[in-house]
Amino acid sequence: MATQKKQSGPRRHAPMRTCVGCRSGRPKREMVRVVATVEGVQVDPTGKKSGRGAYLCRSRSCWDLGLKKERLAASLRAVIDAPARERLRQYAETLPPTESEDQVVNEGRSDP
Ligand SMILES: [Zn+2]
Numbered sequence: 001m002a003t004q005k006k007q008s009g010p011r012r013h014a015p016m017r018t019c020v021g022c023r024s025g026r027p028k029r030e031m032v033r034v035v036a037t038v039e040g041v042q043v044d045p046t047g048k049k050s051g052r053g054a055y056l057c058r059s060r061s062c063w064d065l066g067l068k069k070e071r072l073a074a075s076l077r078a079v080i081d082a083p084a085r086e087r088l089r090q091y092a093e094t095l096p097p098t099e100s101e102d103q104v105v106n107e108g109r110s111d112p
Contacts, residue, residue, distance in 0.1 A: 020066045021066040033055055041081075
């Protein structure tokens with residue numbers, strides 16, 4: 001009804017990113033960026049590190065999917081070595097198992 005006045009600025013709509021785990025699109029600021037740097041793949045909470053990035057929801061299940069199926073590695077076009085994998089897992093441990101409002105649908109096991 002009432003027309004809301006939006007903040008003036010160059011931002012027309014929230015930038016969307018696709019989660020490499022569940023493949024759903026979300027506003028970038030609700031997601032966590034992972035970046036491939038010369039030091040290896042790492043979590044980039046600030047979103048400002050340079051390098052090829054990928055985005056994941058703030059839910060552990062998405063990180064599990066991204067790591068298990070190598071989607072994250074494919075998206076980053078990088079190898080996720082053991083230390084990097086451990087870092088990502090540790091970060092995922094701090095996240096809720098799944099998101100309460102938007103439950104991740106199980107895709108079913110269709111591994112080739
Ligand atoms: Zn996700």
